[in-house]
Structures are given as C-alpha cells and as structure tokens.
Amino acid sequence: MRFAQWFRGLMALLIVSALAGCGNDHDKPAVSAATVDVSKVKLVLGDQAKGLRTVVEASGAFDGIAYQVEWANFQGAAPLFEALRAGAVDLAPAGDTPVLAAATGGAPLRIVGVRRSQSRGIAILVPRDSPIRTVADLKGRNVVISSARGSISQYLLIRALANAGVNEADVNIGFVMPTDALPAFNAGKIEAWATFGVYQAFAEEQGARVLLSGEGINTGLTFITASDEVLGDPLRRQAINDVLQRLAKAFxxxxHNTDRYAEVFARVNDIPLPVSQRLQAWGQESLVPVEDRDIQALQTVDDLFVEKKIFPHAVKVADLVDKGVFLPPAEITVR
Structure with missing residues (x-):
C-alpha cells in the first residue's frame, strides 16, 4: 500500500512538473494530482516460452506494483513482434536478429534494455549417433532452423558455414517452429537442427549432440523492446521503467538462486526438472541499460543479414535505442 501511494504521488508530481515546464504547451489543460490514478495504467507484457513471467513469479519481483499487468506468451519472436506491431503487446523480449527483423519490417519498437550471455543457449544439434562430426559435414545435408528467417539460429548457421568454408547453397536449409521441430528431431526426422533455449535443452537432455554452440559467434544479446505508443505516454513510460527495474532484480x-529457479521454471513450463536445470546451468545474466558496445554488436549483425539479402535494407541501430527509459529513480524524467 505504501508503495502504491508513493508511486501515485510520484506520477502526479512528474506529470504536473513536466507540463508546467513546457513553454510550448500553454494551451494544454493542466493535469491535477486528483486526476492521476496509476492503478488505471495497464501494460501487456509479451513473453517467449514464459521466460520473463517465470522469473518474475519465482522472485516475487512484481509484488506491490501499483499498475496492472497482463502477460501474453508466444513460442517465438516472429509472432511476438506481430503482436507488438498490432498494438496487442507493449513490451517484447527477443534476441538480436529477431529485433532487427522486426525493425526492418517497420515494427514500432524501441530497445530499452539488454541482457548479455555467452551464447551457450544457441546451438546446431545432431542426433547422438549421427555421422556428422563437423560443420563441414553439413554439406549436402538437410538442416532445420528454428524459428523464422532472421533468427539467432540462422545467424549461427551462416557464420558457422562460412567459417567452415561451406557454401550455403550446398546445404538444404528449412525453417520450422521449435515446437514442431523438437518432436521431429527426437524422432530422427531431422539431420541437423539449429535451435535455442529450452528446446535445445530438451533435445540435449534426450541425447542430442552439440555440433557447435553459439559461443564466440552469436552476440549473446537479448533485448527488451517497447512499443513507440507506450513510450509516448508519460504515465505508461514510467511504468515501463518500473517494470525494467523489477525485471533486473528478478534476474x-x-x-543467486539457480536451484530454486530451476524448480519453478520446470513446474511453470511443465518440463522435466533435468531439462530446466540444464537450461539454467548455461547462466543467467542481469538486465542492464543498453551501452554503445551493444549497439555496435547489433549493427554488425544487421550488416551481415543485409549483405546476405536476408534483410531488404539496413537499419541504424542507434536510432532504435531509447536510453531514457531504463533509469535509476533519481534520473527519471517525463518527456
């Protein structure tokens, strides 16, 4: 209750102060503290494989929030960003290449936070008894990428083939959503599979062999993006800042509680505990504000996909970043 009252008061003060300080807004009606009710603010948080929601609920990071939150879960980044484009979600987490694909397609998004990892949770997998021993052996083979064109898995495959001196045209490449690819792979119907995350952990737990992981190839960057619409609303923008602060604490x-989190993740996602433990063993990274090095790394990825004609045109990554959202409370401003 104290937090809710404090938050409402802060919102009222920030809104009134911002309006009073804008010389070009004299014709706009004043906003009184009595008219501001942050409890009416609602955010729809997009998610993939319940990744954000699980860590939030396990940590209790959203306890005491003064605004409303609704979760929308998706199995991949492509449908998640379609929802953001349609205005159905306000926040969307995704890897580097899906963010770029969405931005290239005109999705109204801004990058507001980043997590960094060692990219162990991205890999090219083959069956345990597969004769494929090196990336060079993929020549003439069927390789499935999850999920859509422009995914982190496709980036890994492109770089891996180039490093091995294999022409992409000499590999039969297909795209299958991970929920469909996993059972097909386990049934021996896929020769090699470029995948990620919980789907990768599931396959490895059942005996899949890692031909090559994304370590040293993929950026390992996962971004939190927000829609232009929600960021343009001062009250919801502030709520997004609070969400980011709480997500950082959750991660x-x-x-620091990997065993407990693995148990919760397994239960919430209805997966075996060993699968969850394997996934968590690859490391949890903190959520932090975006830095220039992240922008440069993402620009490098975009440059490659434009060169390969996977993306029809380049984007200027720096223009996608809004550094004025994920701020310590003392630095918060309303725009």
Whole structure:
C-alpha cells in the first residue's frame, strides 16, 4: 500500500512538473494530482516460452506494483513482434536478429534494455549417433532452423558455414517452429537442427549432440523492446521503467538462486526438472541499460543479414535505442 501511494504521488508530481515546464504547451489543460490514478495504467507484457513471467513469479519481483499487468506468451519472436506491431503487446523480449527483423519490417519498437550471455543457449544439434562430426559435414545435408528467417539460429548457421568454408547453397536449409521441430528431431526426422533455449535443452537432455554452440559467434544479446505508443505516454513510460527495474532484480535473484529457479521454471513450463536445470546451468545474466558496445554488436549483425539479402535494407541501430527509459529513480524524467 505504501508503495502504491508513493508511486501515485510520484506520477502526479512528474506529470504536473513536466507540463508546467513546457513553454510550448500553454494551451494544454493542466493535469491535477486528483486526476492521476496509476492503478488505471495497464501494460501487456509479451513473453517467449514464459521466460520473463517465470522469473518474475519465482522472485516475487512484481509484488506491490501499483499498475496492472497482463502477460501474453508466444513460442517465438516472429509472432511476438506481430503482436507488438498490432498494438496487442507493449513490451517484447527477443534476441538480436529477431529485433532487427522486426525493425526492418517497420515494427514500432524501441530497445530499452539488454541482457548479455555467452551464447551457450544457441546451438546446431545432431542426433547422438549421427555421422556428422563437423560443420563441414553439413554439406549436402538437410538442416532445420528454428524459428523464422532472421533468427539467432540462422545467424549461427551462416557464420558457422562460412567459417567452415561451406557454401550455403550446398546445404538444404528449412525453417520450422521449435515446437514442431523438437518432436521431429527426437524422432530422427531431422539431420541437423539449429535451435535455442529450452528446446535445445530438451533435445540435449534426450541425447542430442552439440555440433557447435553459439559461443564466440552469436552476440549473446537479448533485448527488451517497447512499443513507440507506450513510450509516448508519460504515465505508461514510467511504468515501463518500473517494470525494467523489477525485471533486473528478478534476474539477479535467479542468478543467486539457480536451484530454486530451476524448480519453478520446470513446474511453470511443465518440463522435466533435468531439462530446466540444464537450461539454467548455461547462466543467467542481469538486465542492464543498453551501452554503445551493444549497439555496435547489433549493427554488425544487421550488416551481415543485409549483405546476405536476408534483410531488404539496413537499419541504424542507434536510432532504435531509447536510453531514457531504463533509469535509476533519481534520473527519471517525463518527456
């Protein structure tokens, strides 16, 4: 209750102060503290494989929030960003290449936070008894990428083939959503599979062999993006800042409570505990504000996909980043 009252008061003060300080807004009606009710603010948080929701609920990071939150879960980044484009979600987490694909397609998004990892949770997998021993052996083979064109898995495959001196045209490449690819792979119907995350952990737990992981190839960057619409609303923009602060605390909790988090993740996602433990063993990274090095790394990825004609045109990554959202409370401003 105290937090809710404090938050409402802060919102009223920030809104009134911002309006009073804008010399070009004299004709706009004043906003009184009595008219501001942050409890009416609602955010729809997009998610993939319940990744954000699980860590939030396990850590209790959203306890005491003064605004309303609704979760919308998706199995991949492509449908998640379609929802953001349609205005159905306000926040969307995704890897580097899906963010670029969405931006290239005109999705109204801004990058507001980043997590960094060692990219162990991205890999090219083959069956345990597969004769494929090196990336060079993929020549003439069928390789499935999850999920859509422009995914982190496709980036890994492109780089891996180039490093091995294999022409992409000499590999039979297909795209299958991970929920469909996993059972097909386990049934021996896929020769090699470029995948990620929980789907990768599931396959490895059942005996899949890692031909090559994304370590040293993929950026390992996962971004939190927000829609232009929600960021343009001062009250919802502030709520997004609070969400980011709480997500950062949630991921820190997960890093220091890996066993507990693995148990919760397994239960919420209805997966075997060993699969969850394997996934968590690859590391949990903190959520932090975007830095210039992240922008440069993402620009490098975009340059490659434009060169390969996977993306029809380049984007200027720096223009996608809004550094004025994920701020310590003392630095918060309303725009």
């Amino acid at each position: 820190d909790w997960a890093r």
